[in-house]
Amino acid sequence: MPFESGVELRVKGVPKSNPIRFTIDLGHSEDVIALHFDFRFNYFGEDVPLS
Template identity: 50%
Template sequence: MYFSLALSQPLTLFPVAIPLPVRPGWSVCVEGIPTAPIRFTVDLMVGADNRALHADFRFQYSTTPNEIIIMGYKYNGAYLGRVEFTSFPFSVNQPFHLRIKATDTGMYELIVNNTLCASNPHQPILPATAITSVNVNNYISVTHLNLLCSM
């Protein structure tokens, strides 16, 4: 059985280990509220430091407001494969539902409030089957986390 957690208090214990092997078609859902106009991040971790997917949702980065989604991965200490998307459906203090899907074709899709916002190929070095945990951090209050979701 996969892990699903509805929270009465924001979740701060991350990363959360995935108890069963990930397969293509697997999805993780995060419900939360951005708490500051800066950024929040969701990483699909492979071990302690590598990331099969690094999804960074930026209201502002450095001193420039830019509202972009950045997808990539991290391997052996380096962030690689950066792709930027300008579709940005987030607002500070407004709840959202984010589904990250590892598709059967090797893509990762970001679906926010039932709308596809971004997708990019995963890296063969770190396939979805290698994912061991989910990490959510920075300026976000997580209200629900589901490690196997369909909507």
């Protein structure tokens, strides 16, 4: 699905209990990634609350 100026992508989901991280990669293929988003819930021992 090609993206053009003004196009919006929304990601919605329900995390598993006690998640450690989740990752979203957007690009043309697994080798050509335009955006890599890696959210970590416990980075360096700091807890990130879910709301």
